[in-house]
Amino acid sequence: MKEKQAWHVNGFLALLIALASIAGGVALIVAGSTSTETNTVFIVLGIILGAVFAVAVSSLTIVQPNDSKVITFFGSYVGTVSRSGMWMVLPFTNKSTVSLKVRNFNSQTLKVNDAEGNPIEIGAVVVFKVTDSAKASFDVDNYEKFVAIQSETAVRHTAAQYAYDTFENEEALSLRGNADEVANELMKELQTRLSVAGVKVLETRLTHLAYAPEIASAMLQRQQAIAIVSARQKIVEGAVGMVDSALKQLIENGIELDAERRAAMVNNLMVAIVSDRAATPVINTGSLYT
Secondary structure (H helix, E strand, C coil), rough: CCCECCCCEHHHHHHHHHHHHHHHHHHHHHHHHHCCCCHHHHHHHHHHHHHCCCCCCCCHHCCCEEEEEEECCCCEEEECCCEEEEEEEECEEEEEEEEEEEEEEEECCCCCCCCCCCCEEEEEEEEEEEECCCHHHHCCCCCHHHHHHHHHHHHHHHHHHCCCCCCCCCCCCCCCCCHHHHHHHHHHHHHHHHHEEEEEEEEEEEECCCCCCCHHHHHHHCCCCCCCCHHHHHHHHHHHHHHHHHHHHHCCCCCCHHHHHHHHHHHHHHHHCCCCCCCCCCCCCCCCCC
């Protein structure tokens, strides 16, 4: 099924025909009934004008802004009228309204397993609109329920493709660290699913993301431990660079240290720099060798 334009003309023409026919029909019937001799011709003409009125009225339809009318004639799809206003279409047709407005679907908070098997809670909002009213009306039973079910299915499938977070591999995509990329992937998958219903996905965003309550405490400890190790690694790398720079500066200033004094100096500098507490100086009153 594919949307096509239905035949339609200005609705005021049908309204004018309806008013003229009902006025003429009533006048003819009254004239034929009140004459001294009943005039059958006038009455028949009045009935015919009444039928014209019924046909004209049945052909009228009003289309609101950002709505469309799907026209069917005895079970056959005739076409769609999407221009707002009052229009005259084929008489005795069924006219169903399909909204073309932009709408939001906010999914429930879903509990799924991420790529590493950890249970997480995730939710998303989907911004969509109908672009093909024929598909939305005839290719699916109820396009709004179809959008809701397919959106939750796509959210579950997308969440299972990524880990909640990745500390070991910073280049890998994660749900927490790459929300925009995940949302774009969700939108692509959802658009593929909803094309059959004539729906266009305008935007998708994650609205809720968290570990499931049963593992939230353990995962928080894991995150803290990984963060501490990562921070310590950065501190050590910086300390090694500072010590190397200090030794090079001593050499440039003509101060030569033997291996033992160099090792002692490196040890003291590393302790002073790496320690998370203020270093307590120890004054050596003797020689390094006594």
